Amino acid sequence: MKLLDGKTVLVTGASTGIGRAAAVGAAKAGADVVINYHSRDDDAAACIAEIEAAGQRGLAIKGDVAAPETATEFVAKAVEAFGKVDVMVSNAGICPFHSFLDMPVETVQRTMQVNLLGGYFMCQAAANQMVAQGHGGALIAVSSISALVGGEYQTHYTPTKAGLHSLMQSTAIALGKYNIRCNSVLPGTILTEINKDDLADEAKRKYMEGRIPLGRLGQAEDLAGPIVFLASDMAAYVTGAALLVDGGAFVNLQ
Ligand SMILES: NC(=O)C1=CN([C@@H]2O[C@H](COP(=O)(O)OP(=O)(O)OC[C@H]3O[C@@H](n4cnc5c(N)ncnc54)[C@H](O)[C@@H]3O)[C@@H](O)[C@H]2O)C=CC1
Numbered sequence: 676m677k678l679l680d681g682k683t684v685l686v687t688g689a690s691t692g693i694g695r696a697a698a699v700g701a702a703k704a705g706a707d708v709v710i711n712y713h714s715r716d717d718d719a720a721a722c723i724a725e726i727e728a729a730g731q732r733g734l735a736i737k738g739d740v741a742a743p744e745t746a747t748e749f750v751a752k753a754v755e756a757f758g759k760v761d762v763m764v765s766n767a768g769i770c771p772f773h774s775f776l777d778m779p780v781e782t783v784q785r786t787m788q789v790n791l792l793g794g795y796f797m798c799q800a801a802a803n804q805m806v807a808q809g810h811g812g813a814l815i816a817v818s819s820i821s822a823l824v825g826g827e828y829q830t831h832y833t834p835t836k837a838g839l840h841s842l843m844q845s846t847a848i849a850l851g852k853y854n855i856r857c858n859s860v861l862p863g864t865i866l867t868e869i870n871k872d873d874l875a876d877e878a879k880r881k882y883m884e885g886r887i888p889l890g891r892l893g894q895a896e897d898l899a900g901p902i903v904f905l906a907s908d909m910a911a912y913v914t915g916a917a918l919l920v921d922g923g924a925f926v927n928l929q
């Protein structure tokens with residue numbers, strides 16, 4: 676018996692990085708997995724191949740999470756293919772690093788639309804489906820350590836991560852009566868495409884590594900276990916929680 680046997684798990688932004696690791700991790704734990712992706716068909720196909728190699732069914736649906744209709748379409752197509760939705764992992768996100776004083780309006784708006792509103796609509800669409808099904812479910816938002824601390828070049832980004840963290844707290848209250856659990860994971864610095872350019876700066880990368888008690892930056896796969904746990908019935912009494920997955924970076928003051 677695997678942790679996610681019989682469950683259908685949806686993951687947004689899953690053609691790369693943490694989303695892909697979560698999707699493949701869920702499949703290895705026994706779930707059928709439906710992924711949303713934005714643009715790269717080859718990467719999405721590779722993710723589905725990994726899901727199928729784990730012996731599970733996979734389906735990729737293209738769409739921009741910033742558009743509310745993407746969420747309803749994603750959930751409807753998942754139900755059409757696999758009959759139900761048990762878990763939504765709202766992961767899609769962008770972080771175009773930029774200084775505060777000259778931040779372009781469009782960069783702020785797009786970051787809020789993708790990260791926060793995209794997460795809101797995805798979770799809302801999944802929750803409506805779960806309520807209609809009548810047997811509970813789990814929402815998991817990929818927030819960030821940046822929900823709790825700031826970043827000089829992330830003034831448009833950190834509020835979206837704090838917003839997702841807060842969204843899971845409020846939905847935990849709104850959806851508890853339906854046995855829908857709502858939690859967030861708070862990754863620290865994880866080596867993915869989102870920060871490839873930022874961490875190409877050797878000095879910055881060394882500085883970030885030096886802040887981490889476990890002595891290394893994270894890998895996308897480091898998030899798979901915590902996400903599978905929160906998706907599973909092992910976490911049946913966990914809701915409204917936020918799980919730091921940061922190698923200890925947050926607590927490392929001195
Ligand atoms: N890498 C890190 O250090 C950390 C990442 N995170 C969060 O993890 C999540 C995943 O990011 P990573 O895996 O690190 O980077 P990534 O760049 O590999 O993944 C982001 C994914 O979101 C997708 N995406 C972007 N805009 C989209 C849109 N409009 N519609 C649908 N999909 C879209 C991208 O295509 C990509 O697959 C993001 O929400 C990010 O904020 C949180 C904390 C730390």
Ligand SMILES: C[C@H](O)[C@@H]1OC(=O)[C@H](O)[C@@H]1O
Nearest residue numbers: 770819821863864869870
């Ligand atoms: C993209 C950044 O490197 C990454 O995003 C986060 O949410 C982390 O706090 C890091 O700053």
